[in-house]
């Protein structure tokens with residue numbers, strides 16, 4: 001039995017898109033409950049975890065540069081270098097706080113209702129010129145990389161959690177991986193194509209496959 005999915009509806013109906021993706025990856029209320037179970041385990045470690053994420057973003061000029069841009073709400077922020085109050089410093093501290101708030105919401109949300117999935121979509125959109133500051137257009141490559149790093153850090157926490165048995169650890173890792181897949185989709189959908197076919201791999205001949213394994 002093949003279920004019909006309206007792919008045009010998926011492009012403008014967030015709930016419909018979410019329902020399809022959830023079914024495909026088997027994301028359900030058990031995963032939401034699992035994320036809630038992780039909240040008290042992850043919360044005390046959040047400040048250190050967010051520090052590590054930002055340290056990573058600050059390790060490379062291509063990712064660090066986004067924090068030199070003036071974000072929404074900071075248009076008229078007064079700078080006082082003498083006492084160490086720079087726009088970069090204040091914005092970064094604010095972003096760290098917002099990232100913690102974001103992770104706390106993911107871990108405490110009891111029902112993934114319409115307003116919550118709209119929030120996830122808004123977080124994705126914020127990194128493109130379509131949302132937030134017009135100057136912020138984070139290359140999807142960096143987003144994907146940070147998702148991977150975030151997943152590694154969360155897996156590390158779960159792996160070391162003494163209060164979870166092996167089975168719960170596995171369920172927790174699955175729930176995290178599904179949440180990241182959903183957030184990643186709710187980000188990707190706001191991007192256009194970022195791959196430039198004309199200039200990439202010009203010396204490698206294109207081999208046309210006649211058959212795809214999955215077709």
Ligand code: HEM
Nearest residue numbers: 063066071072098102123132133136138142143146147150
């Ligand atoms: C795991 C992937 C990521 C997640 C979940 C995430 C999450 C968030 C959240 C929740 C906000 C909103 C803060 C608020 O409410 O004001 C935000 C804003 C922002 N993020 Fe990310 N972020 C990710 C990756 C990145 C990367 C890779 C960069 C840059 C290299 C970046 C740069 C920014 C900037 C500059 C803003 C401010 C946008 C604005 O104010 O218009 N983020 N992010």
